[in-house]
Amino acid sequence: MSAVLGATTRANLKPTIPIWIVTILAVVVAFAVSTPFRTGTNASSLLLGMAPLLLVAAGQGIVILTGGIDLSVGSVVSLATVITASSLGDGSGTLNVALVVVAGVVIGTANGVGVAAGINPLVMTLATMGIVKGGALLIMDSPGGTVPASLLEGLTWSFGSVPLTFLISLGVVVVAWLLTSETRFGHTLYAVGHSGIGARRAALRTNRTLIVAYALSGLLASLGGLVLVGRVFSGDPLIGDAFSLDSITAVLLGGIAVVGGRGALLGIIPGVLLLALVDNLLNLAGVFSYYQYITKGMILIVALALYNAAGGELKIGGVRLLPGRGSKPDAGAPA
Amino acid sequence: MSAPTVTPPAENPEATTPAAPTRLQALGRHRSLGVSYGLALLFVIALGLTTKNGFSPERILNIVGQDAQLGMAVIGQAVVMLSGGLDLSIGPVMNLASIVSAVIMDGSNGNIPLAVAVTIAAGGAVGVVNGLLVAKLRIAPLLATLAVGTILQGIYYVWTEGQPKGNVAPGFRAIADDRILGFLPVSIVVWVALWSLVAFVLYRTTWGKGLYATGANPRAAWLSGIATSRKVIGAYVIAGMCAAIAGMQLTAYSGAASVNAADSYTLTTVAAAVIGGVAFAGGIGGLAGPFAGVLVLVFLDTILETLGVPSATQYIAQGLILIIMMLVSRRLNRGARGRDDA
Structure with a gap:
């Protein structure tokens, strides 16, 4: 392990440890307590639901690492579903996918x-x-449209109860993590997030890094929209609205600091899993779906309050789980 | 300032005393006010040219009066932004106010005073929660208010089961329908009164000076003995109350309580404040600019409606104006502060 990954990479993984522990515990408890949770159908729907958010949150995470934020991801997700479901080209879906990719990159x-x-x-x-x-x-003023059959087949492909789109999304998060932690681009990304002025004075190409970071976020959000079509089978110009808040929540749950420059994208996986798990359990329990707004908001506040209360560092058994945050007495300035 | 392409070094950000603006700051403020009002004037002219009889004062007053709720909500958003924060719970608070006031009124004119008092108090209570999360738990304002807004949404959706609830008293609709002296909408009077009250607090009290100082440099303000937490919490309370009043105005105008009628206001208030020259960094701008920002957005919407373009175009036009105004205000504020990376 230590020979494969750099020291900084390993140090940055430490803040993700608490969320892994919480999420694994939650899965174990859910498994033990709820019978419907243990079914293959439920596992499949849980994983299928996670796929779009994994992609969107990976992009959001890259942007938050630079100290920024991307509120446009929700609209980009919607746009991608609309493009995917509109009749274009020869009906094979190639043109749809190409346009989705181009739109994401251009907006980003x-x-x-x-x-x-x-x-x-x-x-x-x-x-x-x-x-x-x-x-x-x-493009589309109300939900509808038809998705090319061959494209839909690919998007809904599944190995047993593990959907293909979930595996790909998981792979994308891992690649994004390696990109941000083990490459020169990644080092610049963290440097920009840590101190924009410092990075600029060190003659790093901050502008190029920022543009690439937002472009990646746009691209991943549009791919998230594409994957989402595999679940809803149509285009919807407003379906993505919730993704902006959900992706930010997943990223922050994953231990990435909102001020930028700290944390690891790998933390997004337990972050997304925890959010999906809460929604899934509320659904299985037959709770009125509007309660999900309340749980989501509470999770975000509690997580942020805990990370903040941990302040400089969080130690368990002498191991520092959270890196120092420096003193930030500012009662305010948004990211 | 001779090399505009190079970032000015961040030496001594404390050197610019926020309570007594330097000449450069004052100049920047006036210039950005000029831009906002210039834009508003441009849009009035465009508005007048799009239809026959477009310059009739009665028509313009009606258009402005119909959107007075935006103006009321923006006042709060601007105060929060001046404190260095951001309030993304304004839309949900407006919806909540709409439902709470309609439920308490229950169709009877006698219940109006109670409904107004309770609703404003509810808005203030949400503001206290926002303020505590930001000032005491040190949660980034964007996230704290986003989370509170989402929770509020959950609360009123669960409460109303997504259906309109309550019954607006007939007398309450006077705010939207009545005209003072036959031409001046009551809504505009309420808006201007609220504006004057908050402007007085902001410009003529030590609390207001402290708020500016806190927004411009919280650390320096704290070190010079300003109770920064109270300023921040107070700003969110003002925002919550303004949003509650705006929500009631919206209810009076539409005649029914709704769980989602005000959703778009969260972002339009930010847009109006930014167009009005309020900077995200805090401490820059005032209440006069956002007034023009509201006019710009309202006129823009009306112009697009008159031209008969699809309503989706309004989102696009608002986004473009926002980007252009950010570029302009960034240019104007350059050099007004030492710090360049907001």
């Missing part, structure tokens, strides 16, 4: 250029969120 790059030009990430992505939402609504 636009975000990146804006942020690199000095616009606050929040406002920049808020603005593109509106623009993309308008675009999606112009």
Whole structure:
């Protein structure tokens, strides 16, 4: 292990340990307590539900590592489902997929250029969120459309109760983690997140890194929309709205600091699993679905409060689980 | 300032005393005010040109009066942004206010005072929660208010089961329908009154000066003896109350309580504040700019409606204006503060 991964990579994995423990415990408890949870159908639907969020959260995580935030991912997800379900080209779906990829990269790059030009990430992505939402609504003003049959077949392929899209999404998160922790691009990414000015003074190519980070986020969000079609079988110009908050929650649950530069993308896996698990258990228990808003909000607040209360560091048995955060007395400034 | 392409070094950010703006800051503020009002004027002209009889003051007052709730909600958003924060729970608070007020009124004019009092108190209570999460638990404002907004959404969806609830008293609709002296909508009067009250607190009290100082540099403000937590919590309370009043105005206008009518207001308030020159970094801007920001957004929507373009285009137009205004205000504020990476 130690020979394969760099020291920084391993240090950055430490903040993800608490969420792994919590999530594994939650899965074990759910397995022990709930009979319907143990069925293959439920496992399949749980994993299928995780796939889009894994992709979107991976992109969101890359952006949050730079100290930014991407609020446009939800609209990009919607746009991708709409493009996938609109009749284009020869009906094989190739053109749809190509357009989904292009749209994601273009929107993400636009975000990146804006942020690199000095616009606050929040406002920049808020603005593109509106623009993309308008675009999606112009293409399709209500849910519907037809997905090319061959494309749908690929999106719903499954090995036993493990959907193909879940495995691919999992693979993408691992690749994204290696990209951000073991490459030169990744080192610059963390440097920008840790101190934008410091990175610039060290002559790192901060602007290029920012643009690539947002472009990746756009791309992963649009792929998340593509994968989502494998679950809903149609296009919907508003379906992605919840993904902005959910992806941010998953990333922060995964131990990535909202100020940037700390944490590891691998933490997204337990983060997404925990969110999916809560939704899944509430569904199985037959609880009114609107309670999910309340649980999601509470999880986000509790997680952030715990990470903050841990302050500089969290030690278990002498092992530092959270890296130092430095003193941040500011009662305010958003990311 | 002679080399605009190079980032000004972040030496001594404390050197600019936020309580007494430097000449450069004051200049930046006036220039960005000029831009916001210039844009608003441009849009009034465009509005007038799109239809026959477009410049009739009565028509313009009606258009503005119909969207007074946006203006009321923006006041709170601007105060929070001045404190260095952000309130993404404004839409949910407005929906909550709409439901709470309609349920308490229950169709009877006699219940209106109680409904108004309880609703404003509820908005203030949400503000206290937001403020405590931000100031005491040190959760980033964006996330704290997003989470609180989501929880509120869950609460009123569970409470109403997603259906309209309550019954608006006939007398309550006067805010939306009545005209003072036959031409001035009551909603505009309420809006201006709320604006004046908050402006007084912000500009003419030590609390307001402290809020500006806290937003511009929380550390420096804290070191100079300002109770920064109270300023931050107070800002969110003002935002919650303004959103509650805005929610009631929306209810009066539409005549029914709704669980989702105000959803879009969260983001339009941010847009209006930004167009009005309120900076995300905190401590820059005021309440006059957002007033123009509201006019810009309202006129823009009306122009697009008059032109008969699909309503989805409004999202696109708002997004584009937001980006352009950010680029402009960034240029104007450059050099007004030492710190460049907000």
